[in-house]
Amino acid sequence: MRCAQCGDELAAAERGRPRRYCSRSCQARAYRARKDGGGLNRRSAPRTERARGELDRAAIVRSAIRIAGAEGLAAVSMRAVAASNGVAAMALYRHVSGKDELVRAMVDAVVAESRSPDRDSGDWRAVLEHQARQEWALYQRHPWVLAVLASTRPPLGSSVLAMVDRSMTALAGHFDADTSLSVYLLVSGYVQGMALLLTAEEEARRDSGVGYERWWSARRDHLAGTAGVRYPWLAEVSSEARLDDWFEFGLQRVLDGIGARR
Known part of the structure; x- marks a missing residue:
């Protein structure tokens, strides 16, 4: 007789009902x-x-x-x-x-798909910038992973720990360990906040079949015509979708703030 789960041979039961599992x-x-x-x-x-x-x-x-x-x-x-x-x-x-x-x-x-910096430049800002862009690209490829990583209890596998370690190592000569972790969370939290736009867009595109570019262009033209007097900036804002541009703008401001803290 074999185990009903793994298929290994079962020792015959000395008494009572026959065994179904080996362990x-x-x-x-x-x-x-x-x-x-x-x-x-x-x-x-x-x-x-x-x-x-x-x-x-x-x-x-x-x-x-x-x-x-x-x-x-x-x-x-x-x-x-x-x-x-x-x-x-x-x-x-x-x-x-x-x-x-x-x-x-x-x-x-x-996470293991993310590319490490080509070399250790010793420039903390360059490392954090690279890591932030890699994380942004990760959420673009796999929107589902955001809900798992944006947590106080993320899975701490080898790839995730290596991702955090790259930033912590770059910051080690500039901040103590607790501050370095706060800096890492600040940058990663910014990326994850912007990535909410990515995941929401992915879901909306899947449900409606209409991409963000078409949706925003139509809404912007309509609002500029009906509410342009009250909100003149509507007529000045570009009709192009610029998620990557918005991400880059905010990332540079976050890194500027970290540099000023040093």
Whole structure:
């Protein structure tokens, strides 16, 4: 007889009911899988599905990232990821303990895409500027990650810690550790605040099929004609969408303020 979760051989029970699991760990994984909606286990899954179920952790994480990119983070579940790979949800628990661990792995994978500075220039401002632009680009590629990182309890995987460390190292000779962390949070908090515009636009574009450029151009022309007398600046503001320009303007002002604090 084999374990209903991992498939390992089971020792025969000396008395009482036959055992279904080889350990409490496998029993807990099976319970979590049932809770997440996994309907099949190794005993009930067809042989062809078990053969296809030889997934690795990286493939599971990539599938989850694709789902989050197409439908948002709320659409990511153990059942959805399993279905995208043609396996039962229980198959995933051999590689991740549940959705929380899966999301941590997803975040660490996409943060790892960010490029480190080409060289250590010793210029704290250049490093923070580079890091801010990399974080801005991250939210453009993966809007779903903002909700996970903009938290007092973000996932602290190796890639996330390395991202923070680059800024902390650049600031080390200029501020003490507590102040350096405050500076890092100031810059990252600015990026995340501006990134709310990105995530809101992504959702609005998906729901309406109308991009920001068209939406703002139509509203601006209408308002300039109907309310231009009361609000003359409406006629002067450019009709072009400038999210990146607004981001850059604010970033430079934040860095100016940090420089003045030194």
